[in-house]
Amino acid sequence: MRQHAHPFSSHPISSAWVASSNTALAPTTPIPPSALCRAYSSSASSVKAAEPPASPVFAVAGVTEATPADDDPHSCMTPKAVVELLDRYIIGQDDAKRAVAVAYRNRWRRKRVPASIRDDIVPKNILLIGPTGCGKTEIARRLAKLANSPFVKVEATKFTEVGYHGRDVDTIIRDLLEAAIGLVRQRLRRQHEAALRAVVEERLLRALHSQEQLGAAGQPAVVEALREKLRKGELEDVYIEVDLTPPPGARGGGGAGGPGIIDLGGFGMGSPQTPVVINLTNLGGKKDVRTLKVREARPLLEDLEAERMFPPEQLIKEAIAATEQDGIVFIDEIDKIVSGGRGPGSWRSGDPSSEGVQRDLLPIIEGSVVSTKHGNVSTDHILFICAGAFHSVKPSDLMAELQGRLPIRVELRPLSRADFLRILTExxxxxxxxQKVLLSSEGVDLEFSPGALDEVTRVAEELNRSLDNIGARRLHAVLERVVEEISFDAPELVARAREQAGAEGQQAQAGTAAGAGTTPVAEAQSSAAAVSSGGTAEGAQQAGAAGSGAGPDSPAAAPGRVKVVIDRAHVERTLSALLQKQDLTRYIL
Structure with missing residues (x-):
């Protein structure tokens, strides 16, 4: 049941959440705030959000005039810093990056203004316009990871108008809340990981040693001996009996909608009324006692003790606050629910997935209250990013009311051949x-010559021009065809190289290797290069020459490993037949 709320009063949230802003939902290991401030200009492999200062886990307080702490790590995440971070993963599209960076910064700014005006500051929703494969989805996904915020990606064509059978748009907010619950739970478990492990360790020790024996003389020595073995991993395969009965009000092991949970809200038709949730777990008060190995019981006990440490009602309250204040919704293919066009990419007027869905989106994007089984969620401050190619229709074909709720429009440009080369390498x-990491796990050191990369980008550009333009996604198809043969033959190449290395080692020990003209590594490299360059001696020499000029980043393969150099000739040989058969290319590439 959806209700409009103008204005919507602030939902009480924990002081820890107010002070930490988006950082409370970091899905990765936290680092100090000072380190995060330097992250965007460093060579760190990823940006990780810092945890808030020590505070009670669930000290509930209303929003006050107080501003966040001065050491808030996100104070360093200026729009310029956000763009530089996005540049590490996304090539080009500077206008779109700037738009989302400003939207992200405005969230931080809003938390620092007086409460009297805070509720009137709403996010400026964004409409990304550009062809498929140009980076629209990736920009939104990376922004959500950077902000450590609840994030959902949906396709507009999956929803139907209220009154028709199918999913209605309110499920977007329900999915967003479920994502927030998972993120809050992860954050709390990280914050209290040491205490959680200590509790689980004590439960495992009690299961390993009966209570009667623990009360006997010499108990401390026995317990400490078991503890030492347990920490060393010597008892992982020992069977123990553990009580896994969930605490009252817990998820029952299945989470929201998991085993034992029945959600009767909506019955799958139209807009659901007040949801009815029936928890059938632990019906009758029976205990859930199981006999498991220690390695199997540990994660189950950790989940159970986490439920005891973090009361569900307080966890839900944190998650609702996170959803309302920091949620991000990405709606893709929004142009496919526009009936203004008459091309094959537009929907027919009157289609239940067309303008009716636009009308249903209006109150959610503008700001309303959506009822979920966990409670009401306000959408006033959720950031909506919509995207579409708009080939057959124009943005102006959207309903006028919906256009007004997407005030920021950014047009993404099609990718060029130079962009393809940067996407492959930068x-x-x-x-x-x-590809290098995948094959390296099997003992193959893969290298690409500059000519090979140039040919891959040329083929990708030509296919996008002659067939459907799918942008950077074409690179995936082309590259997979290029490495298919090497990936298939990799196990045999490595096995052959190791056999040769073993034979040469035995000859060296016997003193007969002095006159050997080649080393096992050189032979393996020559054989692999021949595979990558057409299987001829001439091709092997060409590949070897291409690999020799690769510089210090392309050292010779270690003993027992194979170095494969992919050059232009291999790319041409692999793709030439397909390029000549356009009908076949349409299905394969």
Whole structure:
């Protein structure tokens, strides 16, 4: 049941959440605030949010005139810093990065203004316009990780108008709240990890040693001996009997909507009324006693003790506050619910997934109260980022009311061949690095010559021009075809290299290796290069020459490993046949 709220009174949230802003939901290991302030200009592998100063876990307090602490790590995350961080993962699209960076900074600014005006400052929702594969989704996803905020990505075409069978738009907010619950739970478990492990360790010790024996003489020595073995991992396969009965009001092991939870809200038709949730776990007061190995019981006990340490009602209160103040919703393919166009990409007028969905989105984006099984959630301060290609329709074909709720419009440009080359090499976890890491796990040191990269980008650009333009996603298809043969033959290449290395080692021990003309590594490299360059001796020499000029970043393969150099000739040989058969290319690339 949705209700409008103008104005919506501030939801009471914990003092820890107010002081820490977005940092309370960091999904990664926390680092000191000073380190986060330097993160955007350092070479750190990822940005991790800092935890707030020590404070009661659930000291509930209303929002006051007080501003956040001066050591708030997000004070260093200026729009320029956010753009520089996004540059590490996304190539180009500077206008879109600037828009989301300002929106992110405005959230931090809002928390520092007096409470009398705070509720009147609403986020400026964004409409990203650009072809598929140009970075719209990635920008929103990286922003959510950077902000450590509840985030959901939905497709507008998956929803139907209220009154029709299917999902209604209110489920967006319910999914966002579930994401917030998971993030808050992770944060609290990190904050109290030491205490949680200590409690679980004591429970495991009690299970390993009966109460009667613990009361006997020499108890401390026995317990300490068990504790030492437990910490060393010597008792992981010992079977113990543990009581896994959940505390009253807990999730029952299944989380929201998990086993034993029945949600009767809505019955799958239209807009649900007040949800009815029936918890059937532990019905009748029976205990859940199981016999498990120590390694199997530990994670279950950690989950159970976490439920005891963090009361569900207080955890939900934290999660609702996080959703309302820091939630981010990314609605993709919003152009597909526009009926103003007549092209194949637009929906027919009267379609339940068309303008009716636009009307249902209006109150949520503008600000309303959505009823969930955990409580009411206000959408007044949730940031909405909508995106669409708008090939067959124009942004002006959106309902006028919806256009007004997306005041910031950013047009993303199509990617060029130069952008493709940067995408392959510059981002922190670029596609080339991913392929190298995957094959390195099997003993193959993969290298790409500059000519190979140039040919990959040329083919990707040509395919986007002659077929459907899918942007950077074309690089995935092309690159997979290029490395397919090497990836398939990798185990045999490595096995052959190790056999040769073993044989040469035996010859060296016997004193017969003095006249050997080549080393096992050189032979393995030559064989692998031949595979990557067409399987000929001439191709092996070309690949070896390409690899020799790669510099210090491309050292010779270690004994027992194979170095494979992919050059332009290999790329041309792999893709030439497909490029000549356009009908086949349409399905494969």
């Amino acid at each position: 981002p922190e976890y670029n596609l080339i690095r991913q």
